[in-house]
Amino acid sequence: MDTRSATNTIAFAFQSMRIEHTFMKKAHLCFDGLRETRRQILNIGLGGYEAKCVTLFADTQSGKTTILKAYLEKNVVDRCYDVGLFSREVPRTLVAALQRVVVRVSVSGTSTLMSLLEDILRAYGDPRPETGNMGSKKHRIFRYMQEFRTELLIFDEMNHLRIGARGLYQSAEATRVHNVLKDFLLGGCPIVFVGTTEAQAKVLSDFQIRARCVKSLFLGPLVYGNTEHRRAFTEYCGMLGINLMRSGLFSERSNFLEDDIVPRLFEAAGGYFGHASNIVELAAHYAKDEGAKRVERCHLSAAADDYSVLNKLATRNPFEEELELADA
Incomplete structure (x- = not known):
């Protein structure tokens, strides 16, 4: 095996490695609990239910991404197979990519409210996420949530949000972002906020979001x-x-x-x-x-x-x- 081949093989092996540890298990159990409550609400069609959120804030290289990938590849895919959303003949990697039961949103760098809404639409596979005004984009997101019976939203890289910057415009923008995030919770869809420790102050600076946070998951140091x-x-x-x-x-x-x-x-x-x-x-x-x-x-x-x-x-x-x- 030549040097380049060995390098690629080792890199791929580590990228594919999923080692379950205590804190991963706790996180996955927490995610499962949020989804179970959401399913009960969806099944009985109860309106006016407010969902809860949890946070997973930790430094870079603490293992946040691996926890999310492992959850999507195992817990979520297993559920998709069990309820018949996908045939078991469909590869797990493809199911994880196509399912919308749990939607992982990668928040763009220095994200504004409009770009955040577009990030969510991209996560749902919307063909034209840039199209429409703010109200139109929010409407499409809620429509997707109902259509796919989404059980959990995961917002990754929340440290990219433009919250906490000084200035009147930045303050107003932060309020709008918080209000939209609260709208998802008020609409009955639970959320997992993920990011570096910098994201904690950005997300939990809003009292109403903080009051709906039922757990802060630990991942180090x-x-x-x-x-x-x-x-x-x-x-x-x-x-x-x-x-x-x-x-x-x-x-x-x-x-x-x-x-x-x-x-x-x-x-x-x-x-x-x-x-x-x-x-x-x-x-x-x-x-x-x-x-x-x-x-x-x-x-x-x-x-x-x-x-x-x-x-x-x-x-x-x-x-x-x-x-x-x-x-x-």
Whole structure:
């Protein structure tokens, strides 16, 4: 396998990897609960029901995107198969892309209200999202929600919203954005707000939205002294090693649970699942270059040296001291 092929294979394997951990399970259970309530309302046709929202705000590389992708690919697709929306012969990836039961909206950079409405229309597959005035776009969105019996709206990258900027126009725009988001909740459709920690102040600055928020989901940074956090990270590291072999990248299992690799990798990753995956992915490249049968401690150390310090996750390589002792 040439260098370019190996690089593409490793990158694809990590992009496709879905490792379930405690905080992913909690998030998915929360999403399921919101959808179950929404289905009950849709089934009995009860009007005037106000939905709730939850938030998933965490730093970059905490694993937010993976949680959303895993939910759409597993929970949502399973539901589509079970109720007959799609034949089980249709590939899961295609069902996830075509279904509108759970709609994930990627909020555009520096989004205004009009561009936000267009983002939602694009998520529904509207052929001409730029067409129409504000009222027309809102009407089409609500029509799609009823037509597809949408159970959950997920607004991703909420940190892109232009809320919190100074100035009379910006303040008025923020109010309009909040009002539209409240309209969805008042219309009975639950929402998951996702974004970096910067998004929290933007979304929850509105009291009425904040009052309807039933849960703020946690995703890091993890604290190694916390038993639940440490257990979740340890299990995650173990599954990373197993998946490197299952994906066919290596012939032997990479054992990241031996010695004190877990606490060192935890420090190198700054307590984030996503950064841990990135370090292991980089280590996999180094191992492949050497023709190794699995990812070893030395590869993790080299990856941490290049990744952790560069991304200011650590001031030193957490593996260096241990490697020096081993060499001695």
